[in-house]
Amino acid sequence: MKPPAFTYHRPQTLPEALDVLAQVGSDGKVLAGGQSLVPLLNMRLAAPAHLVDVNRLTELAYVRATQEVVRVGALARHADTERDAAAYRVLPLLRQATAQVAHPTIRNRGTTVGSIAHADPAGELPGVLALLDGGVEVASAAGRRTVGAAEFFVGPLESALRPGELAVEAVFPVPPAGSGTAWLEVSRRHGDYALCGAGVLVTLDEDRRVAAARAAYISVGATPVRVELTEAVAGQAYDAADWAAAGALARAAVEPDDDIHATAAYRRHLVGVLTARAGRAAAAAAAGVADPDSAGEGGE
Amino acid sequence: MTDHDVRLTVNGVPRTARVPARRLLSDCLRHDLGLTGTHVGCEHGVCGACTVLVDGLPMRSCLLFAVSVDGAEVTTVEGCRAPDGGLGPVQQAFQDCHGLQCGFCTPGFVTTITAYLRDNPDPTREQAREAVGGNLCRCTGYQNIVASVLRAAELTGGAQLTGDGRS
Numbered sequence: 001m002k003p004p005a006f007t008y009h010r011p012q013t014l015p016e017a018l019d020v021l022a023q024v025g026s027d028g029k030v031l032a033g034g035q036s037l038v039p040l041l042n043m044r045l046a047a048p049a050h051l052v053d054v055n056r057l058t059e060l061a062y063v064r065a066t067q068e069v070v071r072v073g074a075l076a077r078h079a080d081t082e083r084d085a086a087a088y089r090v091l092p093l094l095r096q097a098t099a100q101v102a103h104p105t106i107r108n109r110g111t112t113v114g115s116i117a118h119a120d121p122a123g124e125l126p127g128v129l130a131l132l133d134g135g136v137e138v139a140s141a142a143g144r145r146t147v148g149a150a151e152f153f154v155g156p157l158e159s160a161l162r163p164g165e166l167a168v169e170a171v172f173p174v175p176p177a178g179s180g181t182a183w184l185e186v187s188r189r190h191g192d193y194a195l196c197g198a199g200v201l202v203t204l205d206e207d208r209r210v211a212a213a214r215a216a217y218i219s220v221g222a223t224p225v226r227v228e229l230t231e232a233v234a235g236q237a238y239d240a241a242d243w244a245a246a247g248a249l250a251r252a253a254v255e256p257d258d259d260i261h262a263t264a265a266y267r268r269h270l271v272g273v274l275t276a277r278a279g280r281a282a283a284a285a286a287a288g289v290a291d292p293d294s295a296g297e298g299g300e
Numbered sequence: 301m302t303d304h305d306v307r308l309t310v311n312g313v314p315r316t317a318r319v320p321a322r323r324l325l326s327d328c329l330r331h332d333l334g335l336t337g338t339h340v341g342c343e344h345g346v347c348g349a350c351t352v353l354v355d356g357l358p359m360r361s362c363l364l365f366a367v368s369v370d371g372a373e374v375t376t377v378e379g380c381r382a383p384d385g386g387l388g389p390v391q392q393a394f395q396d397c398h399g400l401q402c403g404f405c406t407p408g409f410v411t412t413i414t415a416y417l418r419d420n421p422d423p424t425r426e427q428a429r430e431a432v433g434g435n436l437c438r439c440t441g442y443q444n445i446v447a448s449v450l451r452a453a454e455l456t457g458g459a460q461l462t463g464d465g466r467s
Binding site for chain 2: 001002003004005006007008010031034035038039041042043051053055079102103104105106108109189190191
C-alpha cells in the first residue's frame, strides 16, 4: 500500500505548471487535493512517472460568484466551495451537493475542480456540472479552451482532458430567476459513495407552474446522466406536479449496472424515488416555500 | 528519483526530513520523525486512523505526500496532550467514557474531535455522531466514542471556565 516512485514537480505559477505539463505529456498527472488520486497510487492502480503538484498555485484558490455564474478555481477545496456564502446565495445546489462529498476531513483537502477532472461517475460535482450545463476552463502551454459538461465526461474516470492540459476552473451557470434545486442521495452510510444520487433543477413560470425541469444522476452510468423531465410536469402547479411521472420517465432513461453494492434494478428504483423527492423539494425551493418532505428526509 | 528536504512544524517543534517524493505524510511522521502515535490502518483514506491536523484542519495523512505539505504546521495525537504533559481534554474524555478498547483507531478520533470541538464547542449527540462519521472503530461500537465527544465538550467548556487555557 505504498505509492510507486515518481518524479515530483512543484511549479510556483500557472505558466510554470503548464510548461512542466507540456514537458511530461502523457507521463504526467496533476496532483491537487489528491483525495482520489493518492488512493489510486497507494493501491497501485495508477503509476504516473511524473506528478505535477499544483498546490502552490494560490492564484487558483478562489470561488467567485456573480448573479450569472459561479467560477471555482482549481485550488479551491471542497470546504471552500461548501462554505462560500456568495456562491450559496446564487447557487445553493453547490453547497447541497458538496456537503455530501465524502467526509469533512476529505473536503478539507480535496478540490472541486479535481473532483470534476477525476470524472468519477459516482462524484457529486460532475453531476452538478452536468445538471447546470456548466463547463471546464482548460489551459495548456498551447492556449486555453472551454469544454462543456456534455463533452467533458467521456467515461468512468475518463475526461476530455488531454496530456499537457490543466483544468483551471469550473464554471457553474446560475439558473434563471424562479428556479430551485435539490440534491439527494442514498448511500449505505452518510459519506459513502452514493448508490444513486439525483440533482433536480425546476424553473417555475409567473403563476408558479412548472416551466422546465431536468435532472442529473450519479452512480447509475459511465458518466453523469442528464434527463429532461419537463414533459412529465410542464404546466403543473409547483405543489401538485406529478413527480412520480417524472420519476418513471427517469427510470426508463437510465441504464445502471449491478455491482457488489447494489443491483441495477435497485439503482433504477432509487432513480424514480429520488427524482420524486428532489423534484418536490426543488419546486418548493423555486416557489420560495419550505420543502414539504424536509422534516422526514434528513441524513441521506 | 531525487530525495526532497521537507520542513514541518510538528506539534510546535520545527522538524526536517529528507524523503523520497512518494513518502506519505503518515510514514514521514512515523518513520522519519519517530512519532508513532499516528496510526496507519487502511492506507487509502477510508478508516481515518491516520488523521492529523494540517494547518489546523483534519486531513488524512495517508493521502498526503510529505513533500506536498512542506512548510505546514502539523498536529498529531502527541500534540493533543495538555500543556503539563498530561492527558488533553479529548484524551481524558476517552479515558473517562471508555471510548477505546484496542486503541488503534484512537489517534484519528482524538485529532478529528479536537478540531471539531474548536469549531463546534457544544455539539448535540446527533452532531457528535456526525463529527466522527469519517472514522472507523472495530471495537467499541461507537456509543462510548460519541459519549467521549460530549464529555470532551464538557471538559473543554470547563477549561474555559477555569481559564487554564487548554481550549
